[in-house]
Amino acid sequence: MPVETEASVSYKGYRFPVEVIGHAVWLYHRFPLSFREVEELLFERGVTVSYETIRAWCAAFGPEYAARLRRRRPRPGDTWHMDEVFLKVNGRMRYLWRAVDQDGNVLDILVTDKRDTRAAKRFFRKLLKDLQHVPRVVVTDKLHSYGATHRQAMPSVEHRTSKYLNNRAENSHQPTRERERAMKNFRSSGTAQRFLAAFSRISSHFRPRRHLLTARDYRIEMTHRFHTWKTITGVTAHA
Structure with a gap:
C-alpha cells in the first residue's frame, strides 16, 4: 500500500x-x-x-x-511524570497541568479553572486519548485528585507519589514561567491553552x-x- x-x-x-x-x-x-x-x-x-x-x-x-x-515525536517512555502549577490568567489564578516522560519529553498540557478531581480526570482523558497507550508507572505529587483519577482511568498502572521523585515534571515548568513573565499575562484560559500547547511542543523540540x-x-x-x-x-x- x-x-x-x-x-x-x-x-x-x-x-x-x-x-x-x-x-x-x-x-x-x-x-x-x-x-x-x-x-x-x-x-x-x-x-x-x-x-x-x-x-x-x-x-x-x-x-x-x-x-x-x-x-x-518518538514513542514516549514508560514512566510519566505529572504536575500542576498556578497560572495567572487575566489577573486570576488558574492551573496548568503538565505530563512529561522520564526523558523530559512533554506529553501534553491542560489549563483548567480548578485543581480538583474533575480537572484531573479531564487531563488524564486528554492525555490517554492523544497518546493511545498507557505507561508502566505514573509519578505525581500527593494531590488527592491524582489518586482518585488514577484508580478510575488506569488502575493497572503503578502510581508513585513523592515530591522528590517528580522533579522531572517540576523542572519542565521553567520555560513556561520564563514565557509567562515575558508575556505579563494571558487574557483568557482559551488563549493560554492554545499558546501553551504550541509553545510546549515547539520550545521542547529545541531543548x-x-x-x-x-x-x-x-x-x-x-x-x-x-x-x-x-x-x-x-x-x-x-x-
Missing part, C-alpha cells in the same frame, strides 16, 4: 517568504521574546514587518507547526537534554532538529 504523505502547510495569501514566517514563529516560541522584540530582530536582518503581523503568524502557524512536531550530550553530539542533534523544523514548516519544499 502507498504511504500517505503529510500535506504541506499552506501559505496562500501571505506575501512574506516561508523562511521569514517560520523564523519569526521559531523566535517567539523558542525564546522569551515579545512580538515587538521579534519585530526588532527581523528588522536587524533587513525584514520590515509589524509586530501585529508577527502576532497573526504565530496564531495561525504556531498550532500547525506544533501539531506536525507532535506527529513526529534536548544537553547535559547528557557531548558538544559534538549536541550539535549533531540540533542539526537534526532544525532539519525537522524546516521540513514541517515547508522551508525545504520551497528551497
Whole structure:
C-alpha cells in the first residue's frame, strides 16, 4: 500500500517568504521574546514587518507547526511524570497541568479553572486519548485528585507519589514561567491553552537534554532538529 504523505502547510495569501514566517514563529516560541522584540530582530536582518503581523503568524502557524512536531515525536517512555502549577490568567489564578516522560519529553498540557478531581480526570482523558497507550508507572505529587483519577482511568498502572521523585515534571515548568513573565499575562484560559500547547511542543523540540550530550553530539542533534523544523514548516519544499 502507498504511504500517505503529510500535506504541506499552506501559505496562500501571505506575501512574506516561508523562511521569514517560520523564523519569526521559531523566535517567539523558542525564546522569551515579545512580538515587538521579534519585530526588532527581523528588522536587524533587513525584514520590515509589524509586530501585529508577527502576532497573526504565530496564531495561525504556531498550532500547525506544533501539531506536525507532535506527529513526529518518538514513542514516549514508560514512566510519566505529572504536575500542576498556578497560572495567572487575566489577573486570576488558574492551573496548568503538565505530563512529561522520564526523558523530559512533554506529553501534553491542560489549563483548567480548578485543581480538583474533575480537572484531573479531564487531563488524564486528554492525555490517554492523544497518546493511545498507557505507561508502566505514573509519578505525581500527593494531590488527592491524582489518586482518585488514577484508580478510575488506569488502575493497572503503578502510581508513585513523592515530591522528590517528580522533579522531572517540576523542572519542565521553567520555560513556561520564563514565557509567562515575558508575556505579563494571558487574557483568557482559551488563549493560554492554545499558546501553551504550541509553545510546549515547539520550545521542547529545541531543548534536548544537553547535559547528557557531548558538544559534538549536541550539535549533531540540533542539526537534526532544525532539519525537522524546516521540513514541517515547508522551508525545504520551497528551497
